Amino acid sequence: MGGWAFHILNGLTFAALLFIVASGFTLIFGLLRIVNLAHGALYLAGGYIGYTVAATLGAGFFLGCIAAMASVALAGFVLDQGLLRFVRGFELRQVLLTLGVAFIINDMLLVVFGGDTFTMPAPAILRGAININGLFYPKYRLFVLGLGVVMFILLWLLLYKTRLGALIRAGVDDREMIEAMGINIRRIFLLTFMLGSAFAGLGGAVGGAFLTLYPSADAEILVFSLAVVIIGGCGSLVGAAVGAVMVGLLNSIGQVMFPEFAYFVIFGPMALILAFRPLGLFGRAA
């Protein structure tokens, strides 16, 4: 029984990490209708930057996370202002452009950091395990679980309880009206894009401590995030949370029961859901 509790906790902590990454993805899609396939690459970049600041420069875990968020948010700024502005309004071209950007970022990361595996150092207070009813579980992973929950609450409050959130949601539905009110919607959208990117960076730094960082980690996290948003419905915060929990649990159960087909175990339920709801559990037509 203790074994299953352990696997379920593993699934939930992985789900929390997936939520952190996928919420950024879904935020950008839901509000800006941009599918940013460079999100996985931004995750990996954030991880490497976090590692460099935390371990190589010795600034510690939390500064590493902040550095990862800040620099990836900056990368998001450059991506939005430097490239995406040329294809605004063309959904498919935007997606494919970000895919090209993903290839470039990954390749450049390979040049700078090589093919080695890095592990982000966890902070001292989060090292070791905690005893829950006789089950020893790593403190760090519980911290990630908590972080995921806190982020969900904060994001929900931001979107549904603040003026900024109201402006963002209104801007999605009726951009002209918001502009007519004298509000610079472009700037709000840009901020959203940077915020979503920052979550990818944060995910990289946080995930780098237990998933480790290596050249193809970006593709793996991207496909997990896609599974999350496909199941949950693109653009839905609640969907991202539900999707993350499902994918996280399925993945950890799959790894125990069918180690060679862990990928496959997510695929079955995803197929089933799509058969009934092509836009995902919480998706609505654009």
Next chain:
Amino acid sequence: MTGLLASSRAARLGGLAVLIGALAFALVPLVAPTYQVSIFTEILIFAVLAMAVDILAGYTGRTPLCHGAIFGVATYVTIYWHTNVSEHLVLAMAAGVVAATLVAAVFALLAIRTSGVYFLLLTLALGMIVWGVCLRWTAVTGGENGLRGSLRPGAIADHVHFYYVVFAVAAVVAFAMWRFVRSSFGLTLRGIRDSESRMRALGYNVSLHLFVAFTVSGFFAGIAGALYALFNEFASPSTVALSQSVEGLLMAVAGGIGTLFGAFIGAGVVIGLENFASLYTERWMSVLGLMFVLTMIFAPEGILGRVRDLLSRGRH
């Protein structure tokens, strides 16, 4: 009436271009040294893949990001079959094509209800699953080490002989695809691309049409993959990776979405650039990514699309 004349003139021009292109490809081995012949072999194989992508992206209005994986399944199965089941080459290739078609059919069942960006994301995720399986199912796929086999029998071991085999297959397959997109079935696909709701209202079974289009497209991608097994005699997770799907799509886009034979130009440009770039740098992924970014910004309608645009603008 003038429109009809103009379109028949365009058709004649197109036919002439195809004839010249085919002739050029037929003459390649007579003028090019061995190494270049193998590059042209690769171009022909990938042109088949790009045409398969174009059936969906150009003629059905669904942009897939999983065709590299479908292609790679055929490569894997062909090599596996040849090494472990039977030495009969044609059987092995047939097994590869059948496997690819089946994978495409399963993908189609899942993907046809979505469209636009959702379709792209879903096919991307499906393709990545194939990659994950090839990477992890070590007992069958050899994991990172991949599968190696020596498939080409003596008769086509020679570069030039092999080139002509691939040329013949590519020509037949290209003709088949051309017939397919020009058939009445192909016309309904274009109808779906332009207005799904109208086709539904006219009584067409849109889902069934999309399913068939996807599966047929996967079948052709499988043929390309089986040929690639002969060409490369090696399959690894990178054969089914996202970059392969991206390359296939880039070839279709660069050639011009909705211009079936543009795939040959697209494949030529992408593989030519790959070989040219590899002389100077190992950063092929960056070059590929950059090509994608620049194409999306400057030439989303591709090379042939551009030409066709200019021609039609000249007429007005």
